[in-house]
Amino acid sequence: MGKRALITGITGQDGSYLAEHLLSLDYEVHGLVRRVALADGSRLARLEHLRDQITLHAASLESYPSIWHVLGRTSFDECYHLAAQSYVADSFADSFTTMNANVCGTHYLLEALRQLQPRCKFYFAGSSEMFGKVRETPQSETTPFHPRSPYGVSKATGFFLTQNYREAYDFFACAGILFNHESPRRGPEFVTRKITRGVARIKAGKASELKLGNLEARRDWGHAADYVRAMHLMLQQPTPADFVVATGTMHTVREFCDLAFAEAGLDYREWVQIDPDLYRPAEVETLQGDASRARSVLGWRPRYDFQELVREMVQSDLQHAGAEAAPAKPSQRFKIVG
Ligand code: NAP
Ligand code: GDD
Secondary structure, X not given: XXXXXXXXXXXXXXXXXXXXXXXXXXXXXXXXXXXXXXXXXXXXXXXXXXXXXXXXEEOOOOOHHHHHHHHHXXXXXXXXXXXXXXXXXXXXXXXXXXXXXXXXXXXXXXXXXXXXXOOOEEEEEEEHHHOOOOOOOOEOOOOOOOOOOXXXXXXXXXHHHHHHHHHHHOOOEEEEEEOOEEOOOOXXXXXXXXXXXXXXXXXXXXXXXXXXXXXXXXXXXEEXXXXXXXXXXXXXXXXXXXXXXXXXXXXXXXXXXXXXXXXXXXXXXXXXXXXXXHOOOOOOOEOOEOOHHHHHHHOOOOOXXXXXXXXXXXXXXXXXXXXXXXXXXXXXXXXXXX
16 A cells, blocks of 8 residues: 545545545545535445445544544645635625635645655645636736635735744645536536536426526636546645646637536526625636646646547436436445544
């Protein structure tokens, strides 16, 4: 067995792809999971195919003792901190929960690692949302932050915490500044998956419209399977540093709709309704990343392009359109510690 890694947020989209990637590199993979998720098998669905190969530890980002307990029991070579309240719209609805989980949770983890496992390498899941009201296009590691949501503020704070632990304590801590990345495993609340599920439901006769907000917002969308490779590469470098990870191409939500509906032989203009309630109090209008540093230092390049990403997501949702009500799998079959 190779190195041992801890992934917080292993039940999420990125956590599941990263777990697969690390297993393929012969890592021993452990995950930090909320106890509530262990009790609710449906939240482990993205890991079902890996259940015999990973070890899960119950802990919450809100509880320093629970994190301390996990790190006091097992030592890790690398820690990928992906857990967060990651939905921007929700961060406006409940900014306090977002701040507690994303800021305090990151601080708890960094401090517990410093105390218990100072040689464990640390990855922080930073976000292009930190750029917010962008000062320049494309955005790189030197572009100033101007977050536009409580989520963006929380990620900028986590970024600076990570940087400060690196500079103050000589801790191997890196932040990825990842632009939007999607997949068939994307949560259904995010716009890409909302669109591809909507397409499949309309095609299957289960829905007659799709309500969306701002169709003119522009994002630099990549595939999650590509982006987790960059996370791993960051922790294999001789010195810790922060990296932008992006495709460098930008599309509007409208363009995503157009392509996704066309993939199913539909015209989005006949099915999409604008719902003003889905607009955000402060919007990030445009994001486009410059991943030159990741390309030259990490040797990282995305394998998927935009068309392939949209096609894979639509095809997956079309296939599953008839199986949405499948019962949750029992969680008991996972190896759970504590
Ligand atoms: P995701 O699918 O929403 O997954 C979030 C994960 O965090 C889930 O495993 C969730 O667990 C866990 N979590 C949330 N609150 C928690 C808490 N209080 N205690 C313990 N675990 C908690 O997010 P993702 O798309 O995989 O993104 C991974 C990370 O990258 C996040 O930090 C996100 O903010 C960041 N990021 C994502 C993107 C993107 O485009 N996907 C871009 C830049 C940065 P449950 O299953 O229990 O809810
Ligand atoms: N979710 C959602 N639902 N977004 C909509 C909708 C809708 O019905 N209609 C339009 N949008 C627009 C949003 O206003 C936003 O401009 C854009 O679609 C993308 O929204 P999301 O898919 O929710 O993603 P996000 O860009 O806000 O945040 C994601 O990417 C960040 C990186 O830039 C999340 O994954 C964050 O966790 C991540 O950090």
